[in-house]
Amino acid sequence: QQKVQQSPESLIVPEGGMASLNCTSSDRNVDYFWWYRQHSGKSPKMLMSIFSNGEKEEGRFTVHLNKASLHTSLHIRDSQPSDSALYLCAADTNAYKVIFGKGTHLHVLP
Amino acid sequence: NSKVIQTPRYLVKGQGQKAKMRCIPEKGHPVVFWYQQNKNNEFKFLINFQNQEVLQQIDMTEKRFSAECPSNSPCSLEIQSSEAGDSALYLCASSLSGRGYAEQFFGPGTRLTVL
Numbered sequence: 001q002q003k004v005q006q007s008p009e010s011l012i013v014p015e016g017g018m019a020s021l022n023c024t025s026s027d028r029n030v031d032y033f034w035w036y037r038q039h040s041g042k043s044p045k046m047l048m049s050i051f052s053n054g055e056k057e058e059g060r061f062t063v064h065l066n067k068a069s070l071h072t073s074l075h076i077r078d079s080q081p082s083d084s085a086l087y088l089c090a091a092d093t094n095a096y097k098v099i100f101g102k103g104t105h106l107h108v109l110p
Numbered sequence: 111n112s113k114v115i116q117t118p119r120y121l122v123k124g125q126g127q128k129a130k131m132r133c134i135p136e137k138g139h140p141v142v143f144w145y146q147q148n149k150n151n152e153f154k155f156l157i158n159f160q161n162q163e164v165l166q167q168i169d170m171t172e173k174r175f176s177a178e179c180p181s182n183s184p185c186s187l188e189i190q191s192s193e194a195g196d197s198a199l200y201l202c203a204s205s206l207s208g209r210g211y212a213e214q215f216f217g218p219g220t221r222l223t224v225l
Contacts, residue, residue, distance in 0.1 A: 031209075031211070032209075032211050034213075034214075038151075042218075043201060043216035043217060043218050043219055044201070044216050045216070046213045046214070046215075049211070049213070051211065086151055088153065090153075092209060092211075098143070098155065098214070099155065100145070100153035100155075102150070102151065102152050102153075103151050103152075
């Protein structure tokens with residue numbers, strides 16, 4: 001069964017620092033990776049998606065994808081306390097089913 | 111902002127009781143997903159629909175869970191005989207496509223507590 005592994009489980013960074021989150025799929029048929037952010041008590045909201053090898057940047061957020069290793073990473077520069085949340089990685093394998101990882105809890109300390 | 115509507119926001123049931131929750135997808139979104147998020151924040155895909163047809167569902171859904179998306183009515187997820195382990199946040203999401211290239215927009219969820 002396809003799995004999406006995220007690391008670390010929890011991450012603490014100082015305000016203004018760089019947060020780096022990782023995600024790997026065990027299924028070679030992955031077409032798309034998604035990154036979602038879920039603040040405590042709220043529903044998940046999409047941050048970015050990526051399906052091509054390389055890098056994609058939107059503001060303070062950068063996503064990398066290495067399709068050969070099925071690994072994606074999310075980097076948040078100049079982290080803010082409002083970035084503190086659960087970050088979820090999801091993968092789609094052309095099967096109309098999106099699998100989510102267990103998430104990384106990010107804590108940005110002021 | 112997402113316009114997916116889920117009702118009720120909170121649901122409390124006794125073991126063995128039926129639990130039913132509803133979802134109205136964003137206008138124009140033909141695909142609806144149901145997920146279960148447990149107290150450890152772990153997501154589990156349950157089922158998804160395109161219009162009224164089931165695209166995918168997991169084995170668990172086929173046993174005690176039932177879901178439908180009738181035309182011109184809210185989608186619904188029903189647990190026939192609730193168990194303590196069913197206590198979770200049930201999230202509905204809608205999308206333009208069942209494929210991963212289409213963003214999923216989530217509703218606020220229904221938090222089910224089974225006593």
